[in-house]
Amino acid sequence: MTSSKPTLPDVSVNGRSYRSPSQPVVVVCVDGCEPDYITQAIQAGVAPFMKKMLAAGNSGTSLVGDCVVPSFTNPNNLSIVTGAPPSVHGICGNYFLDTAQGKEVMMNDPAYLRAETLLAVFSKAGAKVAVVTAKDKLRTLLGHRMEGICFSAEKADQATRANGGIDDVLALVGKPVPSVYSADLSEFVFAAGVKLMETQRPDLMYLSTTDYVQHKCAPGTAGANDFYAMMDGYLAQLDALGATIALTADHGMSPKTDAAGNPRIVFLQEVLDERLGAGRGRVILPITDPYVVHHGALGSFATVYLEAGVDVPALVRALQATDGIEQVLTRDEAAERFELPPDRIGDLVVVSDHLAVIGTRASEHDLSGLTVPLRSHGGLSEQKVPLLFNRKLQGVDPKRRLRNFDIFDLALNHAIPAVHAAPAAT
Amino acid sequence: MTSSKPTLPDVSVNGRSYRSPSQPVVVVCVDGCEPDYITQAIQAGVAPFMKKMLAAGNSGTSLVGDCVVPSFTNPNNLSIVTGAPPSVHGICGNYFLDTAQGKEVMMNDPAYLRAETLLAVFSKAGAKVAVVTAKDKLRTLLGHRMEGICFSAEKADQATRANGGIDDVLALVGKPVPSVYSADLSEFVFAAGVKLMETQRPDLMYLSTTDYVQHKCAPGTAGANDFYAMMDGYLAQLDALGATIALTADHGMSPKTDAAGNPRIVFLQEVLDERLGAGRGRVILPITDPYVVHHGALGSFATVYLEAGVDVPALVRALQATDGIEQVLTRDEAAERFELPPDRIGDLVVVSDHLAVIGTRASEHDLSGLTVPLRSHGGLSEQKVPLLFNRKLQGVDPKRRLRNFDIFDLALNHAIPAVHAAPAAT
Incomplete structure (x- = not known):
């Protein structure tokens, strides 16, 4: 006993x-x-x-x-x-x-x-x-x-x-x-x-x-x-x-699709490249791991590293106005609000809404494993x-x-x- | 034709x-x-x-x-x-x-x-x-x-x-x-x-x-x-x-319950009365209508009318820290963000989180019609x-x-x- x-x-x-x-x-x-x-x-x-x-x-x-x-x-x-x-x-x-x-x-x-x-x-x-x-x-x-x-x-x-x-x-x-x-x-x-x-x-x-x-x-x-x-x-x-x-x-x-079951994806690297020019911002998806078949490395949270000289407040406003995005925080804001280590989260933290996920570029996500409508998390x-x-x-x-x-x-x-x-x- | x-x-x-x-x-x-x-x-x-x-x-x-x-x-x-x-x-x-x-x-x-x-x-x-x-x-x-x-x-x-x-x-x-x-x-x-x-x-x-x-x-x-x-x-x-x-x-x-199916309710009038004293704030639940059997007049949005002299910023902070509350906006903020008529929404707008609803007082909500776990909306x-x-x-x-x-x-x-x-x- x-x-x-x-x-x-x-x-x-x-x-x-x-x-x-x-x-x-x-x-x-x-x-x-x-x-x-x-x-x-x-x-x-x-x-x-x-x-x-x-x-x-x-x-x-x-x-x-x-x-x-x-x-x-x-x-x-x-x-x-x-x-x-x-x-x-x-x-x-x-x-x-x-x-x-x-x-x-x-x-x-x-x-x-x-x-x-x-x-x-x-x-x-x-x-x-x-x-x-x-x-x-x-x-x-x-x-x-x-x-x-x-x-x-x-x-x-x-x-x-x-x-x-x-x-x-x-x-x-x-x-x-x-x-x-x-x-x-x-x-x-x-x-x-x-x-x-x-x-x-x-x-x-x-x-x-x-x-x-x-x-x-x-x-x-x-x-x-x-x-x-x-x-x-x-x-x-x-x-x-x-x-x-x-x-x-x-x-x-949460479900991350429209009513038809199509994934709602913000391809954030494409958004950044279009706005800033290629290579000035780098999107990291912390959901990435070796087991991506069931979610295609698509979650509702991303971090962004920016080159010096980017107009950060203007970028934040633009990202906040992007369909599917719920919140955009700077490193300090995110570190404080979410209690994160500031040295590991990039210059921006981007969170998508309850029916959306964030990807890098369409070409970088293999969605062939998504045999049913995408459900995911991160936000x-x-x-x-x-x-x-x-x-x-x-x-x-x-x-x-x-x-x-x-x-x-x-x-x-x-x-x-x-x-x-x-x-x-x- | x-x-x-x-x-x-x-x-x-x-x-x-x-x-x-x-x-x-x-x-x-x-x-x-x-x-x-x-x-x-x-x-x-x-x-x-x-x-x-x-x-x-x-x-x-x-x-x-x-x-x-x-x-x-x-x-x-x-x-x-x-x-x-x-x-x-x-x-x-x-x-x-x-x-x-x-x-x-x-x-x-x-x-x-x-x-x-x-x-x-x-x-x-x-x-x-x-x-x-x-x-x-x-x-x-x-x-x-x-x-x-x-x-x-x-x-x-x-x-x-x-x-x-x-x-x-x-x-x-x-x-x-x-x-x-x-x-x-x-x-x-x-x-x-x-x-x-x-x-x-x-x-x-x-x-x-x-x-x-x-x-x-x-x-x-x-x-x-x-x-x-x-x-x-x-x-x-x-x-x-x-x-x-x-x-x-x-x-x-959305479901508005804990995992056991119990409704998650912020009784906002009780919160106000405890903080401000009785009668200094008045909670209005715009979901209220004659057909409440299936939701008990419980939704995720409330407006609050306040007496003169209430310390509004302190109240906003306190409400924002209340479990179940997602956002607290002043009349002007809510009118702008949600495109609402400012003359009809009270001094504060309070929105609860995706698993919570807002009530007035426990004694004012008849939950006997909730024969299944509460699902509701408003937020x-x-x-x-x-x-x-x-x-x-x-x-x-x-x-x-x-x-x-x-x-x-x-x-x-x-x-x-x-x-x-x-x-x-x-």
């Missing part, structure tokens, strides 16, 4: 204090989980566990919070596990222009991480920590300096005790390595989470899925409901195992995410602006542990 | 010129038609006419435009039929504080209308004009000074030649008077439109539905798809009758609406910011008429 374990120390990470878990705590980041996905799954009757957990008078809690803008996967996952915005941890996209190197690079090397993670700090304080991610791109960032179990569903067959703290993941989970473009990739994460809770009973577990389904399927449609029904079943198992469950999302998800319109718990919370100021990166604080410092003794590890 | 008719004169209304229709033109305002409703209906295979009309290389056109904020029914219907924003026509809500009378009143009396409608001007120029609305609240405003046919589905049994230019509507349509809270109310509008096109062949017809279904059902869910399948069938009939169809919406529609997040045509357009500047109230301009001045002779009236 957990009560026989020595008490773990509380920890302090990035200026915030966290109580050590008295019961296993599972934080789930459901990629692209616009709140309406869960609402509609409950309405459709396919999520009986969440329905019961969140029903009035029952033991759960439902809140809504703001994710980090850009509402992309890596900045938000890193915010969640550091409890801090990108201005602190440094990861403000999947991809950026490294001005020191003068070239565009992926930002998934821990060298770019400027803060410690809760996972690393808790693991070093003696907590048993486990992390399962869907895509491997997040594994090295999330697992940075962490002791314990950390592997991705995508490369579950390659996890070893040396590189991920665990052997034979496929045998444990009882599933083959899933396709990286599938709902199965996320199911593997949940299935692994349940098996780890059954066999290892980690004190702290972080599960992070992929938004393949959310990019394809609107809330309440069959494909989405199937996904949330699957998730509901695994959450019920984690709950039955006595875990405190705290669920949030890295970002929401302010995808900032609202759920904060769900299978516990009541106490001591949360009702006027506090909640963020998805408060999820560990809420789960560890505010959730009221279950009264009944939880089952021990098998 | 229409070619034997004397040519109608072009007209000028509210500073804009409109060519007279050479073929019957039907403008459809689909209440609450967030573009994704149509996208998802096409995806689900239940809207074969729209799918074909909008397919690449086919004869139709799909655009997206901005509606008027507040994204409510009456301001937008009046903008559509006047071709002008509320700063011109005066109707900026269903409901407002008439400062001359010192009391809150419905704004559906034509005495509040400050501009002529296209419908009235075309009818006086000799065009045969017909208007069918779902709810009766719009009938008197839309039909103001118009000659021709004008009736509501809600009171179809009460239409007479004297009050609506037509007798025996129920016999013509072959349907009973529908319930005001039903999809049937909108179906009656479409069915009447088809019958009028078959029997009267109006030069210009305006059909305006109700958003009962959209308040209840998310895009792509069964209830929504049933509605759009129904609509698709009637549009196909209007198309087969040779009409130019131009479809837009008064506003979009910036519901500003994007479809602009769909069964014709190609010509001469539209690709950089022009399109509005829903450009729909008559686009249909009359830019749509390329069908080449084949249309069937004559029976």
Whole structure:
């Protein structure tokens, strides 16, 4: 029983204090989980566990919070596990222009991480920590300096005790390595989470899925409901195992098309080239990563690097008047408003509206993978995410602006542990 | 055949010129038609006419435009039929504080209308004009000074030649008077439109539905798809009758709940009373109308009247920091940005975020009619609406910011008429 374990120390990470878990705590980041996905799954009757957990008078809690803008996967996952915005941890996209190197690079090397993670700090304080991610791109960032179990569903067959703290993941989970473009990739994460809770009973577990389904399927449609029904079943198992469950999302998800289903794309590099002349402005799309089939590297957030001499106020006005653009901020404005590291975001930050995305040039985006109408994220319109718990919370100021990166604080410092003794590890 | 008719004169209304229709033109305002409703209906295979009309290389056109904020029914219907924003026509809500009378009143009396409608001007120029609305609240405003046919589905049994230019509507349509809270109310509008096109062949017809279904059902869910399948069938009939169809919406529609389906409501009068003391600020909800069962008078836009002496900048800052609030504008800022009549909008305009609505006090909203999770509108997040045509357009500047109230301009001045002779009236 957990009560026989020595008490773990509380920890302090990035200026915030966290109580050590008295019961296993599972934080789930459901990629692209616009709140309406869960609402509609409950309405459709396919999520009986969440329905019961969140029903009035029952033991759960439902809140809504703001994710980090850009509402992309890596900045938000890193915010969640550091409890801090990108201005602190440094990861403000999947991809950026490294001005020191003068070239565009992926930002998934821990060298770019400027803060410690809760996972690393808790693991070093003696907590048993486990992390399962869907895509491997997040594994090295999330697992940075962490002791314990950390592997991705995508490369579950390659996890070893040396590189991920665990052997034979496929045998444990009882599933083959899933396709990286599938709902199965996320199911593997949940299935692994349940098996780890059954066999290892980690004190702290972080599960992070992929938004393949959310990019394809609107809330309440069959494909989405199937996904949330699957998730509901695994959450019920984690709950039955006595875990405190705290669920949030890295970002929401919106349709990015006209009514006919055609993508609404602002090709921002073309706009800049037409206005400034070629080569005077350079558009960076921080959504860019190696897995672009389901969104064509099209999101609702871009940064722009400008040559000296460009009339910035005139350009800002012109971009703000462009159909599809919602906001244009200078580096300083964006760094302040969105809590971003100013050295990694360019001279301008451009955000498109809830039905539009930003591309570079038409010739640079392969839309052949878009077999259904484009759904994507990145902007302010995808900032609202759920904060769900299978516990009541106490001591949360009702006027506090909640963020998805408060999820560990809420789960560890505010959730009221279950009264009944939880089952021990098998 | 229409070619034997004397040519109608072009007209000028509210500073804009409109060519007279050479073929019957039907403008459809689909209440609450967030573009994704149509996208998802096409995806689900239940809207074969729209799918074909909008397919690449086919004869139709799909655009997206901005509606008027507040994204409510009456301001937008009046903008559509006047071709002008509320700063011109005066109707900026269903409901407002008439400062001359010192009391809150419905704004559906034509005495509040400050501009002529296209419908009235075309009818006086000799065009045969017909208007069918779902709810009766719009009938008197839309039909103001118009000659021709004008009736509501809600009171179809009460239409007479004297009050609506037509007798025996129920016999013509072959349907009973529908319930005001039903999809049937909108179906009656479409069915009447088809019958009028078959029997009267109006030069210009305006059909305006109700958003009962959209308040209840998310895009792509069964209830929504049933509605759009129904609509698709009637549009196909209007198309087969040779009409130019131009479809837009008064506003979009968003879920206004947390993931559990609980409404996210900012009770703004309570916020003001707590901050300022009772009675120093007065919240007006322009969504208020006699038909509140499906939304509980909860929308995403409010106006606030303040007593003299209130520290307005401090109040604006406090409201902007309130969870659920997206924007707070002073009267002048709101009047300029949203093109509203400054004498009818209060000292402040408050807009909530895409998942939140604004109420007055908890005690003043009856939520018992909300049998499904609240969906509503009124804010910036519901500003994007479809602009769909069964014709190609010509001469539209690709950089022009399109509005829903450009729909008559686009249909009359830019749509390329069908080449084949249309069937004559029976």
